[in-house]
Amino acid sequence: MSESIDLLLTGGTVVTMDASRRVLVDGAVAVRGREIVAVGSSQEFQSRYQAQETIDCSGCAIIPGLINGHAHVPMSLLRGMVADQQLDVWLFGYMFPVESQFVDAEFCYTGTLLSCAEMIRGGTTTFVDMYYFEEQVARAAAESGMRAICGQTVMRLPTPDAASFDEGLERARRFILEWHGHERVVPTIAPHAPYTCTDRIYREASAICAEYGVPLVTHLSETAREVEESIAQREVTPIRYAKRVGAFDVPCIAAHCVHATEDDLRLLREAGAGAVPCPTSNLKLASGVAPYRRMIEAGLKVGLGTDGPASNDDQDMFTEIQLAALLPKGISGDPTAVPAREAFALATISGARAIHMDHLVGSLEPGKRADITVVGLGRLHSAPRYTYSSDAVYSHLAYSARAADVRDVLVDGKLLLRDGNLLTLDEHDILARSQQIAAGINTFLASRERNLMAKILALGGVQQDEIFEIQVKAKLDQRAETVLAELFSNPAVQITKSSERTQYDTYFLFADGERVRIREDHRSDPGARPEPKYTITLISEGRRGEYPHAILLSRARYTAPADHTVRFYREYFQPDRMVEREKSRRRWRIIYKEHDFAVNVDTLAGADPGPYLEIKSRTWSRRDANTRAGLIGELLALAGVTDEALVKQEYVDIG
């Protein structure tokens, strides 16, 4: 009498990833309901079981469904949006402005559907997420049929779905309450990282995880800088800090751990915490290469993740397996560093341990859930097949197999992909909806890219000003003190303020004539503010007018504090040319005939130092500008400056 089952996979090379790493050539897997009933020989099973459905897997490997241990799945919609930038330009110039404007419930739902479709096609059956509007991620994951741990992000900064972290914690709690008990989706909370969280966020997140018996998801030690700053600020590494604030009191899934120290590895092991490096993302964001071999040797629960598609750019676990096998070899100089079998384990049984799900998934064993991937072997890029050693199949899986080779995928015994066709998701519809959202972002970025003003505004937190500047410049040579004495001795001229400063100006020049100036202003007079002041100014396309005596009218369209480094702005604005100028400035604010003016005496560093006299005034009114231009002509006369001394060029053009 043969036993009745729902599904029989036969004729494939079964890669069990069980404790003895059994590989069965011409093997079979029997599935009943959501569970694996048995793993054995094809021939034997064909007589032992009476299956509702039999899938012939000849020429294929039958492997445990792959586990993506760290992702931000809705970010698939930002894939390819921007790349190859420094982290701050990437984050402050693109990710934050776009996320704050576009990330909403619909974005997260659609982005997750796109990611699930991609992951299923690539043989991934389980993923761990951390993003916003996590209930939408959960909803899409549930619809797709995948298994997921969904972590609602909490941080101390405002996020697209929470104005404060109190709100974020509350949101996470509601989300967990709503989804708790779902058969495939585990709702949880994800304190973003030590550098974006407070002690309280971690402690409360840990308490919530303990209360609901769910794992805590977080980022730890992704970059060297993060570790350095943590040590500088808290005297401990991010991993030791995480332990201190309770993150390891519950099962923890720690993404990245690229810069984990030996002590950190010990802490992670003792805590039974999962470490989940993301090979591609860690390279692309220049974070480095995680110590894979040491992690494995130290007995850690190690997984692999894709990270968000904005920094990868795909969600292809075969690529991550390949990199986990290749990178440690190339970095260490030891070609045996992480063998194919161990790299493959990181995305299966070891990855299951890292996300605290190895009781359910990660290997093909009786009693475990039927999360199974069938992947074609012996294709053009993976032929021929060697079978003399059971290790050969791992070599094929780690080095030759591609996401596109995946043929069938099951989760909980249910087929999500069959012969390359998605059964739970409408690929065409998802692609169309994704492109529609991307089109809006594309328009936003396109208009911004064409417009320096918009690029400055996109950085956020600033107001657009529009003012006229009237100015005149004269080269004084040796006569500076005489000129000043003439001017200031006149009773109509009243000095209201004076100062001394050194200014370092960086000009970004653009082909269309626009200029951006970054100024670092150091007060050098005693008692003045010691810290320099940074401003960014967008200077209009050329002069807007000229008065007698070379008095110029220009329009400074925008000035704001410059919060970022010159390097940041340079990479963000990508100017055609860059010029640096240094000058010492003596400045007086004066009142003349009820109008205020600035009088500068500037000495430039370099070939043509001056000194130069500048008289300037600003106004919101074009008519007022005309009045002030006349008054500047009078002041020039009072100072005894003749027209021959006048200079029309700006400092950026001198020397």
Place this chain on the structure above:
Amino acid sequence: MSESIDLLLTGGTVVTMDASRRVLVDGAVAVRGREIVAVGSSQEFQSRYQAQETIDCSGCAIIPGLINGHAHVPMSLLRGMVADQQLDVWLFGYMFPVESQFVDAEFCYTGTLLSCAEMIRGGTTTFVDMYYFEEQVARAAAESGMRAICGQTVMRLPTPDAASFDEGLERARRFILEWHGHERVVPTIAPHAPYTCTDRIYREASAICAEYGVPLVTHLSETAREVEESIAQREVTPIRYAKRVGAFDVPCIAAHCVHATEDDLRLLREAGAGAVPCPTSNLKLASGVAPYRRMIEAGLKVGLGTDGPASNDDQDMFTEIQLAALLPKGISGDPTAVPAREAFALATISGARAIHMDHLVGSLEPGKRADITVVGLGRLHSAPRYTYSSDAVYSHLAYSARAADVRDVLVDGKLLLRDGNLLTLDEHDILARSQQIAAGINTFLASRERNLMAKILALGGVQQDEIFEIQVKAKLDQRAETVLAELFSNPAVQITKSSERTQYDTYFLFADGERVRIREDHRSDPGARPEPKYTITLISEGRRGEYPHAILLSRARYTAPADHTVRFYREYFQPDRMVEREKSRRRWRIIYKEHDFAVNVDTLAGADPGPYLEIKSRTWSRRDANTRAGLIGELLALAGVTDEALVKQEYVDIG
């Protein structure tokens, strides 16, 4: 009047890779005969040209056919055969034995067909090869329709196709004569590497290249060790050596250059030599990461290669592009190190320069050959598409695109792949023939893996011996000198030789009882050979017999000089357990009743030092063994050793 052409590709994003890196959204490429006639807008071209055939490329990128700048294409047949081994185990334990036994004309022809099929499917249109039986590589490449530079390997060691390098040079010359002038296949010579060649090989190869106007293909500075040894032996780096022996007197294609120094980079640039790192292979063989950014900055002609599929394991240029973009970021900590566009250039226009073919291929420009790849964008793993910046398409191509996304491929205006179908090659037949060859190798390796003897023999250059050893062992404690005096004072015992030595033995123990011993033998008596002697011995499965007085018969099945390190043998044999023993040995060769015996007095390092007396003899005859066993009994009596002192254990089991 519209102009008549053969083929019009329309509606795609044309990535020209011309000098200004023009990207045309909704662009078109017009092809007549084997050349590109024009590149422009779809709308305009549809009215301007009357095409025999129009291919709609909407939703796709139209890119220059990819250039694989370094490969050993017949080695696709060895893909997945062995991985994750140290270079010497990989090379001496697997590659050399298999190549010497299996690589012939048929192997090279079939392997090349398999590789060409894979490469065409992956969007590669040109490859540079270096292998044996290169006329077969040329033949298969010609049949496939691909463009290729085929380099006949020459080295000072015997190869599968040449017993000496003179023969190799002659073979290369014949090959070039035969194929010279082919429209797509450039035949040339490939001196393997400085460490496997002589000055004369390089000089003659260079002369042949000059004579026929073909590029010289070679490996340079692949590993740090190669550079160190070159400096130790020749006082120059491999790259400077290559220049010295004429390799740069002709256009040179230098594979790898992973460990090129700044001086080397200057030499390569001055020579206009192409540098072709192989990102995956360099990682997998633990060679390291080439200085991609420095190479680009230094103005070198830089390409990318897959290297042989035995060390990759595929021939997927999209993977290499991705790694060339990712690795420099992760290694340097600078996420702008090699942007997507520059990485993509390495496989197109820059790669074309590196192989000295940029007058023909590498960009989509009028007058160049119509070597074109059409690759789908906006698939699940590459959606959505951003177009606000023309750089976005490079990001898609470098980070998201996969070989499996390639839809159409043309070389010289001829379609080789159309809608994913190979037009020039029979995929099914190639896979079957490839698997047939692999099956033979598989059988060879399978029988070898089951048999220690076969594994030793597979290392080559040795003879199988089979001898019986008769031996007895006794623990002497403090009586050693007394015993020896008794024995040697007997007039029937004649000493013929004596020596003193220290022996370091490493035993590999296997579950089935077999043992392999690696012995390092140092003579310590004055005037003896100073260099140690290394031997490897396979010891039979257990004792084969026992005589009175604990005299044992064993069969030493095999002894040979050990040319490799203990580490090599350990990784090659993969024993279940390893034991190390050190002993001081005084040895006498004696004649007793016309039979020769060895008498050893051994003192072990460790807990149970002895000393031990051993009396041994060897013979080819089982009957003679009986005689000698009797004589050993007599010698024991002469020495006054009683049965209580006898020890049956071998040294590996003592202490």
